[in-house]
Amino acid sequence: MYKILTLNNISPKGLSRFPLDHYEVSSEMREPDAVVVRSFKMHDMALADTVKAIGRAGAGVNNIPVEAMTAQGVVVFNAPGANANAVKELVLAGILLAARHICAAWDYTRGLAGTDAELNKQVEEGKKKFAGFELPGRTLGVLGLGAIGVKVANAARALGMNVLGYDPHMTVDRAWQLDSGVQQAAGIDDLLARSDMVTFHVPLNDATRHLIRADRLRIMKPGAVLLNFAREGIVDEAAVVEALNQGHLRTYVCDFPSNTLQGHPKVIALPHLGASTQEAEENCAIMVADQIRDYLENGNIRHSVNFPDMSLPRAGSSRLTVINSNRPDMVGQISHVLGQNSINIVHMVNESRNGVAYNLIDVEGNLDGEAARGIAAIDGVLKVRVL
Numbered sequence: 001m002y003k004i005l006t007l008n009n010i011s012p013k014g015l016s017r018f019p020l021d022h023y024e025v026s027s028e029m030r031e032p033d034a035v036v037v038r039s040f041k042m043h044d045m046a047l048a049d050t051v052k053a054i055g056r057a058g059a060g061v062n063n064i065p066v067e068a069m070t071a072q073g074v075v076v077f078n079a080p081g082a083n084a085n086a087v088k089e090l091v092l093a094g095i096l097l098a099a100r101h102i103c104a105a106w107d108y109t110r111g112l113a114g115t116d117a118e119l120n121k122q123v124e125e126g127k128k129k130f131a132g133f134e135l136p137g138r139t140l141g142v143l144g145l146g147a148i149g150v151k152v153a154n155a156a157r158a159l160g161m162n163v164l165g166y167d168p169h170m171t172v173d174r175a176w177q178l179d180s181g182v183q184q185a186a187g188i189d190d191l192l193a194r195s196d197m198v199t200f201h202v203p204l205n206d207a208t209r210h211l212i213r214a215d216r217l218r219i220m221k222p223g224a225v226l227l228n229f230a231r232e233g234i235v236d237e238a239a240v241v242e243a244l245n246q247g248h249l250r251t252y253v254c255d256f257p258s259n260t261l262q263g264h265p266k267v268i269a270l271p272h273l274g275a276s277t278q279e280a281e282e283n284c285a286i287m288v289a290d291q292i293r294d295y296l297e298n299g300n301i302r303h304s305v306n307f308p309d310m311s312l313p314r315a316g317s318s319r320l321t322v323i324n325s326n327r328p329d330m331v332g333q334i335s336h337v338l339g340q341n342s343i344n345i346v347h348m349v350n351e352s353r354n355g356v357a358y359n360l361i362d363v364e365g366n367l368d369g370e371a372a373r374g375i376a377a378i379d380g381v382l383k384v385r386v387l
């Protein structure tokens with residue numbers, strides 16, 4: 001039986017991909033083989049050394065200690081693109097909320113009282129405070145053209161906006177998906193300086209922490225709107241509040257409430273709703289459940305953020321998977337132990353990433369016992385499994 005620990009509410013459709021005759025799935029599991037998580041912060045969590053994989057039912061992995069997991073030979077998966085449409089739709093809503101002052105206007109109407117005639121009078125008097133702007137001809141800057149950024153850029157083009165994009169690591173696949181009318185900015189500062197509204201869709205990491213800070217906010221056009229549906233730590237919130245107070249920024253729309261932002265009249269903060277649709281929750285959970293299953297049962301790796309992707313059809317009588325530190329002569333030592341135990345290699349693939357290497361080895365021969373123990377004893381080997 002494989003054991004799966006869930007750390008957040010995970011879509012039952014996704015969890016049903018773990019067949020009950022081979023899997024136990026629970027939010028309370030002492031020695032799990034794998035963990036399925038959404039936003040639960042795992043950095044301070046003690047993890048049993050039975051854990052072989054962590055599946056993030058979403059995109060961002062900043063709640064997972066990925067580096068430490070890599071050093072322990074734990075494969076971390078995510079669900080690239082599985083919630084991108086949900087986030088895109090909320091970003092579009094955010095653009096419209098800001099452009100038309102919808103939240104403030106709604107608050108205004110909810111506070112009205114009197115007869116219908118009195119309400120009508122107050123409506124006609126009050127509405128001039130909430131006059132907004134239309135989107136065609138306005139420029140949206142999209143920083144980060146990955147799964148979400150490309151969808152947002154294309155949707156904004158369809159709404160008649162000029163779109164400026166910037167992503168120094170954009171993939172060829174994403175470039176193919178991008179509307180040809182999206183203009184390339186020369187860099188972050190160029191994008192900020194030329195946009196009426198800026199949205200960013202980059203991961204939170206050391207390179208992007210406080211990417212949007214006071215000096216960058218000053219570059220933005222007076223009256224610009226900033227949208228953050230990526231992560232709280234990407235903006236310096238104190239600097240954003242200062243820019244709002246000075247009237248330099250018109251509105252900050254985000255998915256990450258905090259005490260610094262709470263109650264600010266120019267902030268629209270949503271409770272981390274980007275991926276909260278039935279469709280996205282199912283897509284993410286199904287994707288990571290399938291990836292974890294294939295890894296636990298076959299050693300195949302798809303969509304890992306810390307290990308090389310590697311999938312092979314099964315061959316031979318059994319399969320050996322070995323995770324080792326990426327240093328010279330590891331493959332030689334592994335195949336030497338197999339040879340000593342009269343085990344013939346049918347198929348072997350080795351790839352490395354982030355200082356670790358992964359080996360998928362299909363063999364003919366008896367792998368239990370001596371051979372597996374011999375490989376596990378090689379200095380630098382982190383994990384050995386016989387499947």
Ligand SMILES: NC(=O)c1ccc[n+]([C@@H]2O[C@H](COP(=O)([O-])OP(=O)(O)OC[C@H]3O[C@@H](n4cnc5c(N)ncnc54)[C@H](O)[C@@H]3O)[C@@H](O)[C@H]2O)c1
Nearest residue numbers: 059060144145146147148167169201202203229230274275
């Ligand atoms: N609000 C939510 O609920 C929600 C939902 C999904 C994702 N997210 C956040 O959005 C982020 C992006 O998600 P995605 O699915 O588009 O991921 P993705 O990996 O498909 O795209 C991220 C893009 O950012 C680019 N990038 C990285 N550093 C950059 C930099 N310094 N400047 C410009 N571009 C840079 C990468 O090249 C990549 O193309 C996630 O990491 C997550 O933090 C939030």
Ligand SMILES: O=C(O)CC[C@@H](O)C(=O)O
Nearest residue numbers: 038039058059060275276
């Ligand atoms: O699971 C969620 O609700 C949020 C997920 C989102 O932040 C992500 O990075 O995919």
